[in-house]
Amino acid sequence: xxxxxxxxxxxxxxxxxxxxxxxxxxxxxxxxxxxxxxxxxxxxxxxxxxxxxxxxxxxxxxxxxxxxxxxxxxxxxxxxxxxxxxxxxxxxxxxxxxxxxxxxxxxxxxxxxxxxxxxxx
Numbered sequence: 234x235x236x237x238x239x240x241x242x243x244x245x246x247x248x249x250x251x252x253x254x255x256x257x258x259x260x261x262x263x264x265x266x267x268x269x270x271x272x273x274x275x276x277x278x279x280x281x282x283x284x285x286x287x288x289x290x291x292x293x294x295x296x297x298x299x300x301x302x303x304x305x306x307x308x309x310x311x312x313x314x315x316x317x318x319x320x321x322x323x324x325x326x327x328x329x330x331x332x333x334x335x336x337x338x339x340x341x342x343x344x345x346x347x348x349x350x351x352x353x354x
Contacts, residue, residue: 237272237279237316238333241265241294246307252288252295253307255315264323265294272316279316 240259247254257265265287272279286297296315301307325331332353340348 235279235318237318238322238331239314240271240317241315243273243296243310243313243315245311246304247295249304250297251301251303251306252286252297253301253310255294255296257294260329261323261325262294263289265296268317268321270321271296272318273310273313274316275313 241255241257241262244254244256246252255265266289268284268287270281270283273282274280283299284296285299288295288297298307298310301310322331335350335353338350339346340350
């Protein structure tokens with residue numbers, strides 16, 4: 234069974250050509266420029282979406298999905314979360330971690346365990 238990792242969220246449509254505006258949840262959004270596909274969640278099921286183009290517009294990224302060619306086509310995508318599978322995760326630099334790798338880790342203060350990471354908001 235594939236594992237999926239949350240990397241961004243679609244904020245809204247952008248323009249008339251079927252682009253969507255994306256809010257990144259990653260410290261390395263430039264990785265979006267190399268993605269060929271992502272997954273969107275529809276009623277608890279991940280659906281594969283192929284990416285035709287990604288544009289960097291300042292602090293925002295714009296995605297153009299295959300077969301979504303107009304403002305009307307992308308209306309249904311607003312608010313959807315964007316996931317990648319484990320094959321699409323980037324190799325992180327030293328001392329950087331994915332949130333999913335931190336969940337369950339012990340938290341220490343002065344070598345005394347004070348808790349466990351349950352979630353990151």
